[in-house]
Amino acid sequence: MQTMAFAEPMVTVEPLIAVRGVDKLFGRRSRVVTALSGVDLEIGAGEFVSLLGPSGCGKSTLLRLIGGLHQPDAGSVTVAGTTADAARAAKQYGLVPQAPALVPWQTVADNVRFLSKLHRGSAAHPTLSNGEIADLLAAVGLTGFEKAYPHELSGGMQQRVSLVRAFALGAPILLMDEPFAALDEITRADMRYLLLELWERLRTTVVFVTHSVTEAAILSDRVVVMAPRPGRVASERIIDLPRPRSAAMEDEPAFHEIVRQLRVDLREQHQ
Ligand code: ADP
Numbered sequence: 001m002q003t004m005a006f007a008e009p010m011v012t013v014e015p016l017i018a019v020r021g022v023d024k025l026f027g028r029r030s031r032v033v034t035a036l037s038g039v040d041l042e043i044g045a046g047e048f049v050s051l052l053g054p055s056g057c058g059k060s061t062l063l064r065l066i067g068g069l070h071q072p073d074a075g076s077v078t079v080a081g082t083t084a085d086a087a088r089a090a091k092q093y094g095l096v097p098q099a100p101a102l103v104p105w106q107t108v109a110d111n112v113r114f115l116s117k118l119h120r121g122s123a124a125h126p127t128l129s130n131g132e133i134a135d136l137l138a139a140v141g142l143t144g145f146e147k148a149y150p151h152e153l154s155g156g157m158q159q160r161v162s163l164v165r166a167f168a169l170g171a172p173i174l175l176m177d178e179p180f181a182a183l184d185e186i187t188r189a190d191m192r193y194l195l196l197e198l199w200e201r202l203r204t205t206v207v208f209v210t211h212s213v214t215e216a217a218i219l220s221d222r223v224v225v226m227a228p229r230p231g232r233v234a235s236e237r238i239i240d241l242p243r244p245r246s247a248a249m250e251d252e253p254a255f256h257e258i259v260r261q262l263r264v265d266l267r268e269q270h271q
Pocket residue numbers: 026027033034035053054055056057058059060061062231
């Protein structure tokens with residue numbers, strides 16, 4: 001008898017998200033913009049990946065392609081073996097935009113619950129209990145604001161509600177397009193750790209768009225550096241800082257070195 005039965009099966013683990021040879025063009029005839037050219041990218045389940053690059057390098061376009069909101073002109077985007085379109089129809093995504101976009105006439109708790117009702121409500125995805133909503137709001141320092149209305153909150157608080165709402169969807173993939181861009185620098189720095197706190201609890205796959213080197217470095221498992229004209233992936237860097245990440249880490253030499261390397265990666269694209 002051979003010991004075949006005890007051998008590890010040969011399993012190739014498919015990435016959750018696979019972008020292969022993707023081109024994306026906008027406009028027509030003489031005014032064509034190549035927003036993306038030859039983009040290859042794989043993202044594993046539970047990974048936190050940032051797309052980092054200057055304005056116009058195609059970050060939002062790539063995020064929208066992953067989310068099934070754009071179709072590629074060449075290549076393919078697959079999510080757990082299906083098309084991005086099918087994944088969107090199957091409610092696999094939560095989207096966090098730049099501005100919080102809360103429903104003004106709904107309370108904080110109802111804002112969090114509202115979309116999750118549309119997304120969930122099945123046996124596999126039960127709607128959140130009041131306790132669960134309170135728990136998520138507590139994680140971002142909003143205990144006691146469940147019954148407040150958006151206009152009673154600061155911009156930073158509204159964006160925290162927006163974060164909680166996205167995680168509360170229970171979607172396996174969160175797509176975030178510069179969610180902190182509209183916030184002041186100090187609020188923005190706090191938001192990183194609130195986001196990480198939610199992510200550590202729920203371990204959703206996150207694709208995070210930013211043009212902030214420090215933000216990408218402190219948040220991510222991997223940073224994908226993009227370059228413009230045409231938009232493309234220039235390089236990737238694994239961020240091997242331990243988790244959970246903390247604000248204190250931003251003062252450590254290891255962090256400064258990562259930031260320095262990312263800046264070099266970015267600069268090389270402009271030569
Ligand atoms: P980023 O998010 O990195 O700033 P975008 O993905 O928004 O970059 O844009 C990449 C390029 O594609 C830019 O040149 C932009 O002008 C162009 N572009 C993006 N969306 C559209 C669109 N809907 N129509 C025409 N051009 C677009």
